[in-house]
Amino acid sequence: MIHMRLQGKVGIVTGSGSGIGRGIALAMAKEGAHIAIVDINEEKSNETLKEINQYTEGMLFIRDISKPENIDGIISDVVAKFGKLDILVNNAHASRQALFSETTMELFDLSFNTGFYPTFNFMKAAYPELKKSKGKVINFASGAGIKGQPTQASYAAAKEAIRGISRVAANEWGPEGINVNIIAPIALTEGVKQWSQSAPELYEEMVNNIPLRRLGDPEQDIGRTAVFLASEDSDYMTGQTIMVDGGSIKLY
Known part of the structure; x- marks a missing residue:
């Protein structure tokens, strides 16, 4: 059901060409956001x-945001087109798995340069506009970091670093009316679908370990949670990690 909860809002979603980012972008557009x-x-x-x-009306930036200079101008171009910025979703992230003893600085660089640093840089760049709009920031963590998933040292480290700066920003920016929250998802993306075909037994085992016995849909599950966090319905929430993982991890 669509309620147009984001009518007239303006958002940026990184990594939104496919996967979870695409799901979020579509869910928000269907609720009225540019x-x-x-x-x-x-x-x-x-x-x-x-x-x-x-x-609704969208716009497109083809950028490699692992390079900080490629972030320059995105915020100002969005504001020039739509007049403001209300929502920042930092979803983009790339990493490769390796055993802890085989994890290299290059793997850490990949994970931090595509995930942590773009999140940090976008937040800093967007802050003046988010202050004006009393906007919403949605960052992304992972159960891999919260649980310490084997073979995920570089990814887990970057995701937990994102959680750390999100909590700091939530405390510093809260008095200015900016909300900063975090989603930790499990989703059936294109990559997971490919993996499920090549390793069906492992995929079935993973699904059976999820209490709701399914992976989340990028738009209907993850995207609509992001809509909630971007809307006025979440105005009294900040600094929180929201587990959208079918009940796999219970935080307290």
């Missing part, structure tokens, strides 16, 4: 933009 897609994959991003434009 969405700026930021992604490195031009073909997939254009497909997402076409879908967004069926519901």
